[in-house]
Amino acid sequence: MSTAGAVHADDDRGDRSGLRTALAGLTTRGRSFLAAGIAAAICAYVLGQSDLLRVGLLLAVLPLVCAAVLYRTRYRVAGSRRLSPGRVPAGTEARVHLRMDNVSRMPTGLLMLQDRVPYVLGPRPRFVLDRMEAGGRREVSYRVRSDLRGRYPLGPLQLRLSDPFGMCELNRSFSSYDTLTVTPRVEALPPVRLSGESKGYGDGVQRSLALAGEDDVIPRGYRYGDDLRRVHWRSTARYGELMVRREEQPQRARCTVLLDTRAIAYEGAGPDSAFEWAVSGAASVLVHMLERGFSVRLLTDTGDSVPGEGADGFSGVHQESADAAGLMMDTLAVVDHSDEEGLSRAYDVLRSGGEGLLVAFLGDLDDEQTAVLARMRQRSGGAVAFLLDSDDWLREPSDPPGPEARQGEEHLRMLRESGWTAVAVERGASLEQLWRQADRERSGLVAASGGEGP
Numbered sequence: 001m002s003t004a005g006a007v008h009a010d011d012d013r014g015d016r017s018g019l020r021t022a023l024a025g026l027t028t029r030g031r032s033f034l035a036a037g038i039a040a041a042i043c044a045y046v047l048g049q050s051d052l053l054r055v056g057l058l059l060a061v062l063p064l065v066c067a068a069v070l071y072r073t074r075y076r077v078a079g080s081r082r083l084s085p086g087r088v089p090a091g092t093e094a095r096v097h098l099r100m101d102n103v104s105r106m107p108t109g110l111l112m113l114q115d116r117v118p119y120v121l122g123p124r125p126r127f128v129l130d131r132m133e134a135g136g137r138r139e140v141s142y143r144v145r146s147d148l149r150g151r152y153p154l155g156p157l158q159l160r161l162s163d164p165f166g167m168c169e170l171n172r173s174f175s176s177y178d179t180l181t182v183t184p185r186v187e188a189l190p191p192v193r194l195s196g197e198s199k200g201y202g203d204g205v206q207r208s209l210a211l212a213g214e215d216d217v218i219p220r221g222y223r224y225g226d227d228l229r230r231v232h233w234r235s236t237a238r239y240g241e242l243m244v245r246r247e248e249q250p251q252r253a254r255c256t257v258l259l260d261t262r263a264i265a266y267e268g269a270g271p272d273s274a275f276e277w278a279v280s281g282a283a284s285v286l287v288h289m290l291e292r293g294f295s296v297r298l299l300t301d302t303g304d305s306v307p308g309e310g311a312d313g314f315s316g317v318h319q320e321s322a323d324a325a326g327l328m329m330d331t332l333a334v335v336d337h338s339d340e341e342g343l344s345r346a347y348d349v350l351r352s353g354g355e356g357l358l359v360a361f362l363g364d365l366d367d368e369q370t371a372v373l374a375r376m377r378q379r380s381g382g383a384v385a386f387l388l389d390s391d392d393w394l395r396e397p398s399d400p401p402g403p404e405a406r407q408g409e410e411h412l413r414m415l416r417e418s419g420w421t422a423v424a425v426e427r428g429a430s431l432e433q434l435w436r437q438a439d440r441e442r443s444g445l446v447a448a449s450g451g452e453g454p
Helices: 013-017 019-024 028-047 050-072 233-239 274-291 318-334 344-351 367-378 390-394 403-417 431-448
Strands: 077-084 087-089 093-102 111-115 126-129 137-145 150-154 157-162 169-173 178-183 219-221 243-245 254-259 295-300 357-362 382-388 421-425
Touching: 019 050, 028 050, 077 111, 077 157, 077 178, 087 318, 093 111, 111 137, 126 137, 150 318, 178 318, 233 243, 254 274, 274 295, 274 318, 274 357, 274 382, 274 431, 295 318, 295 344, 344 367, 357 367, 367 382, 367 403, 382 390, 382 403, 382 431, 403 421, 421 431
Parallel strands: 087 178, 254 295, 254 357, 357 382, 382 421
Antiparallel strands: 077 093, 093 137, 111 126, 111 157, 150 178, 157 169, 219 243
16 A cells, blocks of 8 residues: 655646736636626726726626635645555556645635546546535545556646636646556466475475584584484584584475566467466466465566565565565566567576476477577476467467467477476466466376376
């Protein structure tokens, strides 16, 4: 939830010309009064009627006085905005609360309030506020919703001030604005046993220093309450004081989610496009693995990761998990196509230490990128790939598959032969079902190789 502090209406460009701005804000009624007053004054001068002259002056002066008074009191209204919440998944509504405070000693007339919002969030909300007494407050709210992820500015607020007689109206803008972050859709995934199969990584597999052997134990001094069964007698004799083995320090299982963002790998746009499905799938896997206690890392084909991410990714521990998920969702909210032609930069990052589970969301591939992915598999304990074929996503169900579809099947076969658990993603497929399918295929692969499943 984000909050915008109360601010006062700022000057607009017309304020530099002083009273000219106020005169430009005269309404049809105000201009009619002014024209009638001038006409009456001219007629009074021609006909020599002093009473008509007084009437004409009254008609002409009234809108001018209203404009001058309204111009002098334009800064006496303060406004604030509050988003609830400030970060929402695509397709979910957020509520925007607006509050107006009359900080002057005089009551206001009718106020027309308008907030600027991008067109993808819906029409611009407009509200008519009743007369506010001195020190009074009015609160209104509206809802926004977007099917497209991104960061959308809200504001600044625009306020139309009018005098009690309706002679003049002035538009003023507030200086503050807020940002609504629309994150990708996250699909709940079942807790299947997709995990790395080597070097101690996997579902619930942990290694500790205490299990590494006597020579690798790092003792510490005895503390009141320590279990005497953990006394390390060799170190006690060496240091001349009671030493105990340290508590077990498990090494957390790791997972890297690779998101292919190459522009040449996807075709089409919109919330139902293949690229948006891949982004949503990456977000779902990241959140799921965090909830399972994995240390997760988001990686793109450009070799970039989430700002603030550690060498081993974000740790899914208690309150840190929610903060990590928020950072990764903010990154995925604005991720866009890259100009990269291959996956070599991502491979260079994984080559420096890519053990653990690797989950990749890939677009169209060629033989060269398939070979790069085969080398990636050698750097991971386990690898799962979701392959999105642009031809399948753009082709109508009644149309026969083209040559691109056969190339996609060939690359899928090559990935499987190199050790990947590769799954083809059809248009509109459910990630939950594909997640289970990948688990079944991986279980069959482990059984066929004679290995023991994680």
